[in-house]
Amino acid sequence: MTALRSFAQRVGNIDISGIRKIFEAAGADSINLGLGQPDFDTPDHIKQAAINAIKDGFTGYTTNLGIPELRQALSGGFKLNNNFEVDPDDIIITSGASEALHIALLALVDQGDEVIMPDPGFVSYAPLTDLAGGRVVGVPLSENLTMTADIVANHITDKTRVLIINSPSNPTGTVQTRDEIRGLCEIADDHNIVIISDEVYEHIIYSGEHVSPAEYSDNTITINATSKTYAMTGWRLGYAAAPHDITEQMLKAHQYVQACANSIAQMAALAAVTGPQDCVIEMRDSFRRRRDLLMVGLREMGLDCVEPQGAFYAFPKVDNSIEAVQELLEKGVITTPGTAFGSNGDGYIRLSYATSDENILRALEIMGQVL
Ligand SMILES: Cc1ncc(COP(=O)(O)O)c(C=O)c1O
Structure with a gap:
């Protein structure tokens, strides 16, 4: 017999993160521009x-x-x-x-x-x-x-x-x-x-x-x-x-x-x-290079995007952002809809560039076709 459970409102009222839902829907060989963590190993x-x-x-x-x-x-x-x-x-x-x-x-x-x-x-x-x-x-x-x-x-x-x-x-x-x-x-x-x-x-x-x-x-x-x-x-x-x-x-x-x-x-x-901080500088420089790579591609596509000055995310404006994220997902690129970060995020998508140059270039190619 299944027990009839009731839960506290404080958890009932909150939802699982929109980012997690997208990961769960993604194919295993997708290019992941959804990650919120460095793609490096701990020094x-x-x-x-x-x-x-x-x-x-x-x-x-x-x-x-x-x-x-x-x-x-x-x-x-x-x-x-x-x-x-x-x-x-x-x-x-x-x-x-x-x-x-x-x-x-x-x-x-x-x-x-x-x-x-x-x-x-x-x-x-x-x-x-x-x-x-x-x-x-x-x-x-x-x-x-x-x-x-x-x-x-x-x-x-x-x-x-x-x-x-x-x-x-x-x-x-x-x-x-x-x-x-x-x-x-x-x-x-x-x-x-x-x-x-x-x-x-x-x-x-x-x-x-x-x-x-x-x-x-x-x-x-x-x-x-x-x-x-x-x-x-x-x-x-x-x-x-x-x-x-x-x-x-x-x-x-x-x-x-x-x-x-x-x-x-x-x-x-x-x-x-x-300890030595060279590892921090090296990782930062590598994120900067990837940001530049991504930004060149986004500009060539004509997407409006404030130049990121830090972290490893770009947040371009994209029409019909929720549909765009869905379509990119179907074509094998994981991104995150701006709405995962609040209702004013509508009309944007978040791209994490904590991934290889190869992935960024391939993702840009697919984005060029979809957007
Ligand atoms: C802005 C911001 N604050 C806090 C965190 C959580 O950090 P931690 O993994 O140390 O709990 C994150 C993780 O993505 C973040 O992006």
């Missing part, structure tokens, strides 16, 4: 640190916050590269940036509180807001596909609690300018809104500069991960740096849902952030 010195951790028996729980050496190194990095100071004890090592986003929203958002986020924006922001009981307020982007203070201002109410900023952006590949970041921080501070800054593509940036909102506003949770920077998506290692009172509250959620991040991945992350 050897990082793997070796994990192997050593296992051999040394570093296999138990760590402190809830995460190992002190890693938090110390991250704190030093924030001061040196991001122009803000954070005590190592106000950094929580998490299971990927995903967990950091989750515990940040759990700590800040009460039933009915509003969370402003880019639309189109990364697929997790809206469901995680729903799970926390908040109300999703997706704001449209500027013509350059960035988030601006003017647009955000129109969406602030007395219920607004959080503003999510993501630069470089998934899905658009755009990078917020220093002035835009400063403007967003000012408006957030004026309204006592906490900024959650998702900086996972910080080191995959080709032009413009990476500016952390925490440089301008103390009321900021900075989230990052080793996932994209060091080709470590499967290791599940992220971190959140926040003011002390916010860290205390986030830590409660982290303690009971996660206990601590994976001990072995923490040792690998320590090797990643304190």
Whole structure:
């Protein structure tokens, strides 16, 4: 007999990611421009640190916050590269940036509180807001596909609690300018809104500069991960740096849902952030070359696309985008409809160029026929 089950509304109300649905429908030999991860292997010195951790028996729980050496190194990095100071004890090592986003929203958002986020924006922001009981307020982007203070201002109410900023952006590949970041921080501070800054593509940036909102506003949770920077998506290692009172509250959620991040991945992350950074530069340069290859092809096709300055995504405008994605899928090219990232993504598709030159060229040829 099949049991009659009922489920909590908080999960009933959210949907499986639109990206996953497309992967499930794709043929095995499709060219995949849908991937949200580097196509590189984790560098050897990082793997070796994990192997050593296992051999040394570093296999138990760590402190809830995460190992002190890693938090110390991250704190030093924030001061040196991001122009803000954070005590190592106000950094929580998490299971990927995903967990950091989750515990940040759990700590800040009460039933009915509003969370402003880019639309189109990364697929997790809206469901995680729903799970926390908040109300999703997706704001449209500027013509350059960035988030601006003017647009955000129109969406602030007395219920607004959080503003999510993501630069470089998934899905658009755009990078917020220093002035835009400063403007967003000012408006957030004026309204006592906490900024959650998702900086996972910080080191995959080709032009413009990476500016952390925490440089301008103390009321900021900075989230990052080793996932994209060091080709470590499967290791599940992220971190959140926040003011002390916010860290205390986030830590409660982290303690009971996660206990601590994976001990072995923490040792690998320590090797990643304190070791040689040539691998990061090499991967970035290779993404830049592929971006150029893709952009030449898109321009030849006459597609309108803001030049991506970071991450590994291009976000061209495409008429009838949902049908276009379907047709490309039938011809063997996996892409993602802009609507997977919010209703304002209609009329766009996301192309990930974290794949070989050969795949990019072949996909362009097929896109030329279909679009
Ligand atoms: C903007 C953005 N934030 C967060 C994440 C999740 O990162 P992690 O794999 O470290 O959980 C992703 C992954 O695609 C992302 O694109």
